[in-house]
Amino acid sequence: MQTPGEEIVGEYLRNLRGCDFIQYNLQTTQTQGEIDVIGINMAERHLYVCEVAIHLSTGLQYTKNKRPDNVDRFVAKFTKDIQYARMAFPDYEHTFMLWSPIVKTSKNPVYNQMVHIADINKKIHVDFGVELQLIVNQDFQDCMSELRRFAGTQTAAFTSPIMRMLQIEERLAKHLKKTLPN
Template identity: 30%
Template sequence: MPTEMGEYLVGAYLKLVLGCSVVDYNARPQGGGLPGLGELDVIGFDFANRKVYLCEVTTHLDGLLIGGGGEATIAKLADKHARQKLYAERHLHLPDFNARFMFWSPVVRPGLVAPLRGIGFELFVNRVYRDAIDELRVFASSSTSDANNPAFRLLQILEHMREPTRE
């Protein structure tokens, strides 16, 4: 499955703001191993601080809905979070790593925020999502090095554009 732009933004945040040395997209356990697991959208490893970030990313710009209404959305995301935790238990040797389970979505209807919080995700939704992307924009405005991330490169281009001068 190709990486989508929202996933690249999350990966850039993990790498450039949170200091992850390795970021993987659409990760699947080797040889399968988790029933029904499509993939983990973004995983970031901060080996120096023994942290791992497991991120579910849903970039629905007209509001978060997966598979029908609000209850179906919460049920699907609860299942995804359970699979994140199972992946962490089986593959990450949790005593060695501090795992954070994140959910990222730019537009979530107000009625879904509390149920999402109840699942156990650390939420990067609505204003928090925008604030995180604003942190990336600030970093992009002072950086010209290629970070090997197309979403961050676009932010760099946008932040470095200048008004044309009259000559």
């Protein structure tokens, strides 16, 4: 079962990137691991591979032995993701994404999550020639807003609870704007 964060990413890929198929928590036997969200746009032969980290109070904070472990953890995840995508979808264009709504800065570089994601991106670029698409902080908010606006333009009920909630919020806001006195 997907988390709400994973569903947001999947619905973004489905509704705004034209993906025909969305797979959550894909178990990759060849590379031993799990990919949070994969979206496949068949017409454009484009594969989206996404890691999703929704930690609202701590931000992007993974630890090992009580020390920050973001860089090693995500380098390992994206290494596995890239290997899987290249093996399973060699004829597709690949986009690798890290989605996290709250990524914090700190004066101490050991705890500066923005530095961590820059280090992750640099390592993946050096090792694989891949530039990660980082959907963090304001970019995450922008994608949420884009998804909310899209939901508000649709008249049919969504099967996704996340999309239905966004649709209700947008429709309610439009309704209240019309009914409230100036």
